[in-house]
Amino acid sequence: MTQQSENTGDRAGGTRALAVALSVLAAAAAGMVFYIYGATDGVDPLDIVRSLLIFLSTWWLAWGAATALLGLTSRAKPRPSLTAPIRGRTVVIVPVYNEDPQVTFARVAAMDDSLRAADPSVPVDIAILSDTRDEAIAGAERIWFSRLLARQHGQGRIFYRRREKNTGRKAGNIEEFVVQSGAAWDYAVILDADSLMEGALIHEMIRRIEAEPRLGLLQTLPKVVRARSIFGRAMQFAAGFHSPIFARGLAAMQGRTGPFWGHNAIVRMRAWAECCGLPELPGKAPFGGHIMSHDYVEAALLARGGWTVRLDDDLQGSYEEGPENIVDHAKRDRRWCQGNLQHSKVLMAPGLKPWSRFVFIQGIFAYIAPLIWLAFIAASIAAVYWVGQPNYFPLENWPFPVFPNDETAKAVGLAVGVFGLLVMPKFLVLLEAIFSGRARSFGGAARAAGSVGLELLLSSLIAPVLLAFQSRSVFQVILGSDGGWPPNNRGDGRLDLADAWAAARWISLCGAIGMAATYVLAPVLLLWLMPVTLPMLIAPVLIAWTSRPGREQGFLVPEDADYPAILERHDEILREWGRAFESETKVA
Amino acid sequence: MGDQMNAQQPVQPDVVADFAGAPPLAPLHMPKQILISEPGVWRRAFARIVTALPSGRRRPG
Structure with a gap:
């Protein structure tokens, strides 16, 4: 058993090294090509800064691409499961915080029905743990x-x-x-208030954790369901279509230090109690105080304690709901941003596995990456403004102009390469889905291809808006602002233009200032930066439009046909x- | 499975829970984890130097 785990860990070490090497190599190549391009008219400090920024942002893109490639080339591993009857007792934990109790408790009832239908002899209890602050909701x-x-009959x-x-x-x-x-x-199955899991899946998770005595936590890949808006359905499609491949890539690299995403996972109670008592961090929020994104830290602590943390991407029947509009997405992201940046404080915690530290760095980098792109754009505008025309007559008494080497091909090649890293994984996943037959459950090859294309278009359009929200979050956290813990908005999430304007007028203003600054300082870049500045300028329109109900036939997912x-x-x-x-009024 | 799941339980008359519904008392020890390292040799030495330095707030005279 121990030997088997060791081997798994060793193989993961090689896979990780390969992924890191490939992504660093791609980043180094991009940085070098940009440096050669920038040095055509002589090297200036901005060329060096921009090459470094290209290196960092390309590494991040290449890392995503490497994960997808690993997912495409590896197969789901067979996992040991118990054949004897289940002996351990399990509790399903449902933490709630100012949620609509009718909807949440109906989920509990549905899971209880499902558990008893799957096998009533398996001992599984359910505990609703309320942290609700609103007295009216608490009464309800x-x-x-x-x-x-x-x-x-749940007494x-x-x-x-x-x-x-x-x-x-x-x-x-x-x-x-x-x-x-x-x-x-x-054992405890940890859920979120919007989680739903099939009873048969919970039983299989219990069998797997019972079959491996050193397995401390087993994470499932929850599918996003019940999205209605254009934004929600696009995100739901992307999660359903692309995430299984990325998750398999992640699983290939996890070894014994897999991820925990805070819900839809089972933990061994003894391991949890032994390793996951979280202290308050010294200092004030946002970096000090209670650990906000506790899940990553808990996974790292379990691994530190010698327990295996594992993502089993083959488990089916795990569901969650996602935000229905960009504003709700940004609110959730603000919380995650603060949590991930706070991890900088536990990065050097004693005894952590190197991979756990790397996971923290990845999480921090995910939020810093947009700032790197912003810095690159700013440096490019500055470079055009400060660096004059090239000197075509550098030689004295030489009447003919000396033209710098034409490195345009390298610049175009670099742009195509960076764009390729962004879209190539999605197209490869599409090909895999078509050839494996997986695309059939997404409406067939043609419809799946259409959805991938539309999702790519939509995500490119809203990317600058999300980038703006994310950059603001990072600045807020760095400046010491604590975002707190706002409850999640559930429901249809539709926003009218006035709501969207109130939430994103500052983005429109930033877009207008960016456009004006580019026009004044570097007019040659105005058109090039339109894909960034224009969506920012019309951010409220994009937010309101994408919160409208999406067409039922758009962004089809398997759960649409097979509920x-x-x-x-x-x-x-x-x-x-x-x-x-029916006579009652809903409280929340 | 589907048939069993569809075997509906009747809705019972509305009764407010008497809070016999609390989880059982079965304590488990959960020690707080150490996440911040004790200062190392260099940090301790640097802290000693900083402490030994005269405060900059003294006013002449």
């Missing part, structure tokens, strides 16, 4: 809990408790539960409760 939670208990199997203070947020909520009640169970049983069950329970309690 108590009422809906009693209805849930009555419907499921002694389904639990509810509310904390007086939400110290440590979600991580603190789970920690308090483990400290008070953890010894009652061997998962657990989602169907949840809908049925909501309808049933709606009929039974």
